[in-house]
Amino acid sequence: MSCKSNRNGERRMSVKSRRIGLNGDTAxxxxxxxxxxxVISAYPITPQTIMVEKLAEYVNNGELDAVxxxxxxxxxxxxxxxxxxxxxxxxxxxxxxxxxxxxxxxxWIAAGLRTTVVMALGNRAFSPNINIHCxxxxxxxxxxxxxxxxxxxxxxxxxxxxxxxxxxxxxxxxLFPSTISLDGFILTHxxxxxxxxxxxxxxxxxxxxxxxxxxxxxxxxxxxPLDLQDYYIEHKKLQDYHFENSYPRILEIFQEYSEFTGRTxxxxxxxxxxxxxxxxxxxxxSAGTARFVAKKLREKGxxxxxxxxxxxxxxxxxxxxxxxxxxxALAIMDRxxxxxxxGAQLYMDVxxxxxxxxxxxxxxxxxYGLGGRDLxxxxxxxxxxxxxxxxxxxxxxxxxxxxxxxx
Amino acid sequence: MSELxxxxxxxxxxxxxxxxxxxxxxxxxxxxxLVRFTLKAVPDPKIVVNATSCLEVASxxxxxxxWKIPWIHNAFENSAATASGIEAAFRALEKKKGIKxxxxxxxxxxxxxxxxxxxxxxxxxxxxxxxxxICYDNEAYMNTGIQRSGATPKGxxxxxxxxxxxxxxxxERKKDLIGIAIAHGIRYAATMNPAYPVDMYNKIVKAASxxxxxxxxxxxxxPTGWYFDPSLSIEVARLAVQxxxxxxxxYEDGKYKINIMVRRPKxxxxxxxxxxxFAHLLRPENKWLLDDIKKDIEENWKRLLRLAGIEA
Numbered sequence: 001m002s003c004k005s006n007r008n009g010e011r012r013m014s015v016k017s018r019r020i021g022l023n024g025d026t027a028x029x030x031x032x033x034x035x036x037x038x039v040i041s042a043y044p045i046t047p048q049t050i051m052v053e054k055l056a057e058y059v060n061n062g063e064l065d066a067v068x069x070x071x072x073x074x075x076x077x078x079x080x081x082x083x084x085x086x087x088x089x090x091x092x093x094x095x096x097x098x099x100x101x102x103x104x105x106x107x108w109i110a111a112g113l114r115t116t117v118v119m120a121l122g123n124r125a126f127s128p129n130i131n132i133h134c135x136x137x138x139x140x141x142x143x144x145x146x147x148x149x150x151x152x153x154x155x156x157x158x159x160x161x162x163x164x165x166x167x168x169x170x171x172x173x174x175l176f177p178s179t180i181s182l183d184g185f186i187l188t189h190x191x192x193x194x195x196x197x198x199x200x201x202x203x204x205x206x207x208x209x210x211x212x213x214x215x216x217x218x219x220x221x222x223x224x225p226l227d228l229q230d231y232y233i234e235h236k237k238l239q240d241y242h243f244e245n246s247y248p249r250i251l252e253i254f255q256e257y258s259e260f261t262g263r264t265x266x267x268x269x270x271x272x273x274x275x276x277x278x279x280x281x282x283x284x285x286s287a288g289t290a291r292f293v294a295k296k297l298r299e300k301g302x303x304x305x306x307x308x309x310x311x312x313x314x315x316x317x318x319x320x321x322x323x324x325x326x327x328x329a330l331a332i333m334d335r336x337x338x339x340x341x342x343g344a345q346l347y348m349d350v351x352x353x354x355x356x357x358x359x360x361x362x363x364x365x366x367x368y369g370l371g372g373r374d375l376x377x378x379x380x381x382x383x384x385x386x387x388x389x390x391x392x393x394x395x396x397x398x399x400x401x402x403x404x405x406x407x
Numbered sequence: 408m409s410e411l412x413x414x415x416x417x418x419x420x421x422x423x424x425x426x427x428x429x430x431x432x433x434x435x436x437x438x439x440x441l442v443r444f445t446l447k448a449v450p451d452p453k454i455v456v457n458a459t460s461c462l463e464v465a466s467x468x469x470x471x472x473x474w475k476i477p478w479i480h481n482a483f484e485n486s487a488a489t490a491s492g493i494e495a496a497f498r499a500l501e502k503k504k505g506i507k508x509x510x511x512x513x514x515x516x517x518x519x520x521x522x523x524x525x526x527x528x529x530x531x532x533x534x535x536x537x538x539x540x541i542c543y544d545n546e547a548y549m550n551t552g553i554q555r556s557g558a559t560p561k562g563x564x565x566x567x568x569x570x571x572x573x574x575x576x577x578x579e580r581k582k583d584l585i586g587i588a589i590a591h592g593i594r595y596a597a598t599m600n601p602a603y604p605v606d607m608y609n610k611i612v613k614a615a616s617x618x619x620x621x622x623x624x625x626x627x628x629x630p631t632g633w634y635f636d637p638s639l640s641i642e643v644a645r646l647a648v649q650x651x652x653x654x655x656x657x658y659e660d661g662k663y664k665i666n667i668m669v670r671r672p673k674x675x676x677x678x679x680x681x682x683x684x685f686a687h688l689l690r691p692e693n694k695w696l697l698d699d700i701k702k703d704i705e706e707n708w709k710r711l712l713r714l715a716g717i718e719a
Contacts, residue, residue, distance in 0.1 A: 072530030080492030217452030
């Protein structure tokens with residue numbers, strides 16, 4: 001690849017890349033290997049298994065100098081990852097669905113103790129009934145816990161975001177754990193051609209971890225003390241402050257990586273928004289389907305657009321306000337449910353982000369794809385049509401729309 | 408740096424303290440003695456992982472800490488898991504960056520070991536992490552208010568196994584923690600008791616000299632939960648051994664050794680009558696349960712004699 005200039009106009013070392021074919025799981029494992037992780041602590045769960053198998057293979061073949069902890073549960077996977085991260089190691093883990101649910105208690109602890117654990121999620125539906133395919137239940141279950149959440153749309157992004165996740169989490173202005181979400185099977189098990197950076201160049205972007213207050217017998221620290229009504233709330237306010245302040249730093253790291261590789265990373269991706277009257281907002285691999293349909297409709301003269309998110313937490317409120325300006329209707333598509341809520345998770349996020357805006361589009365929620373059900377171009381077209389209908393009538397007839405469901 | 412050194416008398420115990428006074432553990436509690444002895448017996452560098460427990464809440468209330476060495480609390484059930492991660496990290500960092508790997512000590516209560524932490528402990532023992540796991544056993548969930556655990560002995564009254572008119576206290580036996588630990592193929596496991604401090608100190612020294620996982624099971628009297636006067640703590644602890652209820656023994660590389668041979672055991676009633684949790688066992692209507700417990704104690708002692716290769 002060619003040389004890139006950074007914001008100051010300085011020329012960076014050109015990055016050598018090569019194009020290879022990998023599935024999503026292998027691409028993430030490959031990135032973790034290139035990140036030269038010190039500890040991998042993971043428990044197998046479909047559709048994440050290939051990541052764990054690959055990393056074990058790298059370690060056992062001497063291709064990666066790390067300790068692989070073959071733990072006995074996901075609860076231990078993350079508990080051990082927390083210990084290892086506090087000890088100063090660069091740590092990777094991965095899970096999905098039920099495994100994430102079993103980790104739930106430790107998600108909060110990993111964030112509150114300011115660890116820099118990086119975790120990939122092969123997005124999979126929650127039981128019951130047991131299902132190994134894609135829903136976004138697991139990525140939404142992380143949303144309140146204080147983790148940075150990155151979402152990949154394809155295998156290239158899964159690879160790129162894994163490398164960036166380490167840089168983001170370990171940054172001294174961030175110091176929070178990260179997840180990278182990739183749709184179960186649709187991305188985890190699909191072979192795609194992607195560019196991978198040559199090993200020799202990875203360290204230019206991602207130097208070894210320089211831990212802040214690691215466990216050190218020469219500098220003893222008490223981690224995770226009892227913290228009651230006299231201090232707890234101040235600590236939580238500080239955590240909230242620092243989490244919000246990680247946002248500008250994440251944008252800088254996206255920018256840095258974009259310059260480093262020539263592949264652009266931004267918190268949100270927009271398509272056709274310059275003149276769009278209605279749009280779809282969607283996460284993960286389905287964004288491509290939505291754009292494919294939008295392109296077709298735009299060729300016919302329809303003013304439609306697509307918004308997708310690469311960064312889900314911290315939620316890019318400013319970018320979403322900016323992108324939705326001028327829209328008449330916005331369909332927010334959730335591959336998940338939040339029982340009894342005003343809408344599913346992304347809908348609630350966007351609705352609360354826009355609530356005080358003077359001019360905002362009509363919002364409605366579309367539930368699709370649960371448990372791996374395909375989202376077809378026809379269904380996307382139907383959603384655009386609904387949005388156009390609501391925009392024209394000036395009201396939302398049906399707030400919660402299901403697509404691709406048998407009646 | 409201190410060195411591993413076994414002792415002959417209490418006077419040989421190093422003076423240096425790494426567990427500061429001012430912690431909030433109860434008067435008569437056996438835990439501080441365990442912690443002080445452990446930090447003296449295990450040479451630096453070392454770090455402590457603590458499960459949610461009495462020790463955790465009483466020694467670290469923010470902004471204070473009683474710990475002069477690194478101390479980590481993650482959650483209740485995952486102290487062995489947290490220790491696994493720390494041990495793995497130092498193994499990696501020692502190789503890559505030349506950072507000296509400290510000795511890792513886990514302190515967890517009986518609830519955090521026998522019950523909710525059992526899976527994490529089993530996993531860590533099976534994987535062979537290099538750490539010392541110490542369960543301090545006060546035979547119930549004392550931190551939450553004396554609820555029964557898998558370590559509560561048969562007959563004991565707790566708030567969730569009360570001495571009722573129909574069911575007089577806990578009806579089930581205590582789990583055999585040492586047996587479970589040994590079944591993982593670990594090299595060393597031992598029981599300890601604060602009334603036998605030299606034996607206890609030397610077992611910690613031994614544990615620290617072994618590479619790989621070791622499990623120590625410490626009997627800690629709890630005046631608050633067992634209902635006895637705090638001044639009687641050591642007396643209660645000693646009687647537990649002298650009645651053969653709490654045998655002091657160790658297992659090393661396939662061999663069992665009984666450290667305190669109790670030839671003429673004291674009557675178990677001597678131990679029970681000091682603690683209100685057992686008061687109901689001394690009533691005539693519960694004689695059947697008392698006899699049952701006596702039988703258990705005798706069987707367990709005979710089992711240990713057999714394991715230690717001693718003729719009964």
